[in-house]
Amino acid sequence: MKLFQLILLYTALAFGANAALAGISDVAALRSGTMKKLVVHASAKPVGTTLLGTMDGAETSLSDFRGKYLLVNFWATWCAPCLKEMPQLDALQQEFGGEDFQVLTIATGRNQPVAITRFFKKAAITALPVLTDAKQELAREMDVLGLPVTLVLDRQGREVARMVGDAEWYGDSARAIIAALIADPAS
Numbered sequence: 391m392k393l394f395q396l397i398l399l400y401t402a403l404a405f406g407a408n409a410a411l412a413g414i415s416d417v418a419a420l421r422s423g424t425m426k427k428l429v430v431h432a433s434a435k436p437v438g439t440t441l442l443g444t445m446d447g448a449e450t451s452l453s454d455f456r457g458k459y460l461l462v463n464f465w466a467t468w469c470a471p472c473l474k475e476m477p478q479l480d481a482l483q484q485e486f487g488g489e490d491f492q493v494l495t496i497a498t499g500r501n502q503p504v505a506i507t508r509f510f511k512k513a514a515i516t517a518l519p520v521l522t523d524a525k526q527e528l529a530r531e532m533d534v535l536g537l538p539v540t541l542v543l544d545r546q547g548r549e550v551a552r553m554v555g556d557a558e559w560y561g562d563s564a565r566a567i568i569a570a571l572i573a574d575p576a577s
Contacts (some may be wrong), residue, residue: 432550438531471556478560
């Protein structure tokens with residue numbers, strides 16, 4: 391990585407990403423490594439409205455989480471790249487999760503609750519909620535064609551960026567991007 395990019399990343403982390411870096415349109419400068427695959431949309435896109443299941447049998451939707459930035463990860467228990475990136479998503483949630491940011495995981499397709507529990511135990515996941523999309527309705531509605539796919543939703547619940555494939559979600563670049571997003575007072 392170029393020295394300038396490292397300085398930019400660490401400056402954003404250290405100072406909570408100042409206003410010059412804030413906002414989704416400015417995260418392109420923070421992308422490096424696997425985060426270069428993060429596609430930032432020119433304009434926000436609406437998200438699906440399909441209800442999702444929870445592990446305790448309740449239902450929820452993405453709109454229930456409006457008001458904070460969301461990192462929505464579509465995954466499956468049989469997905470090897472998902473197993474690789476899930477601990478990083480867990481660490482990201484532990485560091486940034488709260489009033490301004492939330493990582494949501496959506497097990498899409500046929501993922502039995504016992505298999506999900508086993509997956510989370512094997513990967514030592516402790517901070518992530520599990521939502522399910524058993525019939526892949528939301529995945530289809532959101533044009534999720536493979537796994538893993540991760541979406542960034544703004545505070546209004548609109549898709550503003552998308553990553554197809556796995557990534558280093560707890561690397562310097564990803565952490566700088568999240569810090570920049572949640573530090574933006576205008577969003």
